[in-house]
Amino acid sequence: MILVYEFMQNGPLRDHLYGKNIPPLSWKQRLDICICTARGLHYLHTGASTGIIHRDVKITNILLDENFVSKMAEFGLSKDGPTTEQTHVSTVVKGSFFYLDPEYIRKQQLTEKTDVYSFGVVLLEALCALPAINPSSPREQVNLEEWAMQWKRNGLVDKIIDPTLVGHIDPESMKKFTKATEMCLPLDP
Template structure:
């Protein structure tokens, strides 16, 4: 499918040195194939909208269901993120990463082609590498509700062995952004831990991360959850649909883990490996009842 790539106007070939074209020369898909897959980008097939443009669902000629992330035609806004996603996703394959199928770079159009996730994003089910933008809308769910991470445009490579951080302009989403990273512009693995901790709070409370209409102490979900956990009142703020369904010691362990993740200082946060172990332990406590 990639062998039919058009030689028309290309952002990538105009800014990337020929020696750097890999993987950009391995995954191209012709624009006409994507027009056919989406009935010429029918608006009824739009499944998401972001600052970059729109996401369409489609079906390729071989029957593969895909999600097409289309950057605004004729605009160079988001070009760096477009290139970064191709570079990152073409290098990695993991059962919990959304699979990268290819890209299109023709006629001033920039389109990323990923596997289609039947059940949308995690946030829609809650209330109706350093990734750098871990949030519930970037965690997608397949037909069996297996979660996978997407949107690696803002991502950064990990620090070298002799480094503790990467210095970079602040990018991320309000409410999910590591306050230490915001203050210092120093990005570490613990920045993702903070963002994931916010997602954990969101999963158990099923509410917006920032809710300006609520009382002042409740506006920021991470801060509110942290205060309630310290007071032993986490069970009072969880999703009403979960009340009575979670074993107290399991909820306590889950809450402890989430609060540790959103500690203001990165050194006080657990590693992602520790987070995984703690969540598995909380799950075992819950399953012992089931």
């Protein structure tokens, strides 16, 4: 038995945000990648009778083709979603820790919201070009989600964006992007 994967010329999203010496993505490219990823997650959640919950949404599992079109990868932790009679699937918590929905960790109840929360962390990484967790950062910046949402609560999102994007983001676009991020992540964890 073998697995066959489509070749994704531009590799994982992570390589284009940090960690590699690659020219940074423009704001439009980042938006297009995030929108395409959101559509992919929506398809997973609604395309089958029970839907599929990915359980490991993160920037290393978002691959980019030659046109920077994103596709979800690595379905090893995926589970069928709840049936119409269920609200959740009870399961052992799995996934990448700093992308995990705190509610999923507490209740061990898998829902589409588990992927949505992880996608919110991906949105923050796309905006800030910082990893979800960075132990070498100052203490208050180690967990990107907590650090970024603190800035959001103080109305200072413009202070945390990737420096290569400063002055290149339309304020209305930023407003919609941060609203989408807020919808994925709770303001009070």
